[in-house]
Amino acid sequence: MAKTKRKKIIFPTKKELSEAMAEYTANLSAKFCKARGYFTVVLSGGDLISWLSELLEPMYQESIEWSKWHIFWVDERVVPLDHKDSNYKLAFDGFLSKVPIPIANIYAIDKDCAALGDAKGAAILYEECLKRLVNRDIIRTYKSSGFPQFDLQLLGMGPDGHMASLFPGHYQIKEKADLVTYITDSPKPPPKRITFTLPVINCASYNLMAVCDEAQADAVAKVFNDNFDLPAAWLTADVEAIWFLDQAAASKIPKGH
Ligand SMILES: O=C1O[C@H](COP(=O)(O)O)[C@@H](O)[C@H](O)[C@H]1O
Numbered sequence: 001m002a003k004t005k006r007k008k009i010i011f012p013t014k015k016e017l018s019e020a021m022a023e024y025t026a027n028l029s030a031k032f033c034k035a036r037g038y039f040t041v042v043l044s045g046g047d048l049i050s051w052l053s054e055l056l057e058p059m060y061q062e063s064i065e066w067s068k069w070h071i072f073w074v075d076e077r078v079v080p081l082d083h084k085d086s087n088y089k090l091a092f093d094g095f096l097s098k099v100p101i102p103i104a105n106i107y108a109i110d111k112d113c114a115a116l117g118d119a120k121g122a123a124i125l126y127e128e129c130l131k132r133l134v135n136r137d138i139i140r141t142y143k144s145s146g147f148p149q150f151d152l153q154l155l156g157m158g159p160d161g162h163m164a165s166l167f168p169g170h171y172q173i174k175e176k177a178d179l180v181t182y183i184t185d186s187p188k189p190p191p192k193r194i195t196f197t198l199p200v201i202n203c204a205s206y207n208l209m210a211v212c213d214e215a216q217a218d219a220v221a222k223v224f225n226d227n228f229d230l231p232a233a234w235l236t237a238d239v240e241a242i243w244f245l246d247q248a249a250a251s252k253i254p255k256g257h
Pocket residue numbers: 043044045046047048075076077087155156157158159162163164165188
């Protein structure tokens with residue numbers, strides 16, 4: 001599994017964090033679009049989507065090669081795609097519908113599984129989707145492992161230290177063979193979700209974890225204290241795993257970390 005040292009940048013405000021995230025994303029988009037003609041971006045749900053709004057500014061709207069972007073979700077709630085809890089709907093309404101990414105390049109979970117609440121089926125079909133895109137060379141693979149390697153994942157963390165839909169004390173964090181797994185008793189509603197497994201998450205070239213607000217400060221401190229009971233503490237990447245924090249979220253990080 002990929003292993004890089006965890007880095008962090010602390011921003012005075014959410015606005016500055018959001019601006020830096022847009023710049024980071026735009027720079028990687030230019031790098032990967034030039035190198036391979038594609039940019040594979042993995043989104044999460046939650047607050048992150050509102051912080052992507054800086055990418056809607058004219059300078060990015062006009063300079064980013066949106067047609068080369070391919071969009072995935074690190075986790076998804078197994079609810080109809082037009083349900084208020086859907087990570088797809090959140091991202092579509094707040095970001096994706098406002099940029100010219102071809103609709104065929106946006107990989108939501110299977111809509112029938114979503115409508116039926118079939119978490120296992122949704123996980124199987126999403127894994128098949130990833131494998132098809134690996135075969136088409138749209139998604140790269142990590143060294144010789146055959147695991148998909150995304151260019152950039154934009155992640156968030158809950159106050160309990162969960163990332164994607166990998167929750168503390170739940171076995172999914174230990175899953176090593178599958179690319180995508182599922183949970184039917186998520187401690188955070190809604191209960192049915194699918195999620196990338198840790199090996200897939202950590203194979204990404206760049207992982208950017210964005211966390212704001214005091215409610216997350218205890219969990220952030222535990223992560224920077226290497227408390228591996230928290231799934232987010234396991235985050236690494238092939239090239240860079242970087243935490244973008246606002247001052248409130250970073251306020252309890254032990255000195256020297
Ligand atoms: O349920 C989820 O929560 C996490 C964290 O969300 P936040 O609202 O605390 O930012 C999110 O990253 C994940 O994608 C989502 O399904």
